[in-house]
Amino acid sequence: QEQLVESGGGVVQPGRSLRLSCAASGFTFSHYAMHWVRQAPGKGLEWVAAISYDGGDKYYADSVKGRVTISRDNSNNRLYLQMNSLRPEDTAVYYCATGVSAMAPPFGYWGQGTLVTVSS
Amino acid sequence: QSVLTQPPSASGTPGQRVTISCSGSSSNIGNNYVYWYQQLPGTAPKFVIYRDNQRPSGVPDRFSGSKSGTSASLAISGLRSEDEADYYCAAWDDSRSVLFGGGTKLTVL
Numbered sequence: 317q318e319q320l321v322e323s324g325g326g327v328v329q330p331g332r333s334l335r336l337s338c339a340a341s342g343f344t345f346s347h348y349a350m351h352w353v354r355q356a357p358g359k360g361l362e363w364v365a366a367i368s369y370d371g372g373d374k375y376y377a378d379s380v381k382g383r384v385t386i387s388r389d390n391s392n393n394r395l396y397l398q399m400n401s402l403r404p405e406d407t408a409v410y411y412c413a414t415g416v417s418a419m420a421p422p423f424g425y426w427g428q429g430t431l432v433t434v435s436s
Numbered sequence: 437q438s439v440l441t442q443p444p445s446a447s448g449t450p451g452q453r454v455t456i457s458c459s460g461s462s463s464n465i466g467n468n469y470v471y472w473y474q475q476l477p478g479t480a481p482k483f484v485i486y487r488d489n490q491r492p493s494g495v496p497d498r499f500s501g502s503k504s505g506t507s508a509s510l511a512i513s514g515l516r517s518e519d520e521a522d523y524y525c526a527a528w529d530d531s532r533s534v535l536f537g538g539g540t541k542l543t544v545l
Binding site: 351353360361362363366375376377378411413419420421422423424426427428429 | 468469471473475479480481482483486492522524526527528532533534535536537538539
């Protein structure tokens with residue numbers, strides 16, 4: 317059964333760093349582009365970043381550009397999101413999701429999300 | 437980055453047909469495919485329409501998508517109580533990003 321499981325969320329102080337991880341199973345991870353999408357409490361969905369199936373192409377939302385790095389390890393079926401210089405407005409549930417392309421919205425499998433809270 | 441524009445709320449009675457709109461521009465909806473997602477309370481989103489009007493397996497044919505110019509719509513016919521959820525549209529923007537709509541809360545009266 318196809319599954320995505322996010323981890324690495326938690327409470328972190330403003331200005332600190334956090335690395336989120338997304339473990340994939342039940343499908344051929346290396347065939348899919350991957351996305352991170354976040355949702356602040358009580359708010360809508362916001363796309364964060366995307367990476368092509370081979371990691372060669374990466375795209376970022378303006379709101380996180382320069383502070384966030386998306387990466388993947390196809391040998392271990394894992395997706396990562398390194399977040400630096402965290403701000404209170406980064407507080408959200410972070411979802412990983414598959415896509416056919418990094419240059420299109422995600423569709424297919426979604427994880428259940430991991431909560432990141434940025435607070436002093 | 438701009439957000440695609442959706443009405444914040446929509447409603448209908450069981451059996452009715454409701455439509456949710458999504459307005460964008462030539463750099464996103466006008467030039468790229470639109471996707472629609474359903475998010476039930478407390479759960480992860482699930483896509484219900486891809487590439488403007490394609491329905492994935494498992495999604496009832498009561499759900500349909502359409503697009504004209506820089507606007508798109510999601511229609512749900514034969515409305516059921518289990519359709520009560522938040523709905524989001526999304527599209528690639530030529531500025532090299534994915535844009536989501538602000539979301540529409542659908543209430544089944």
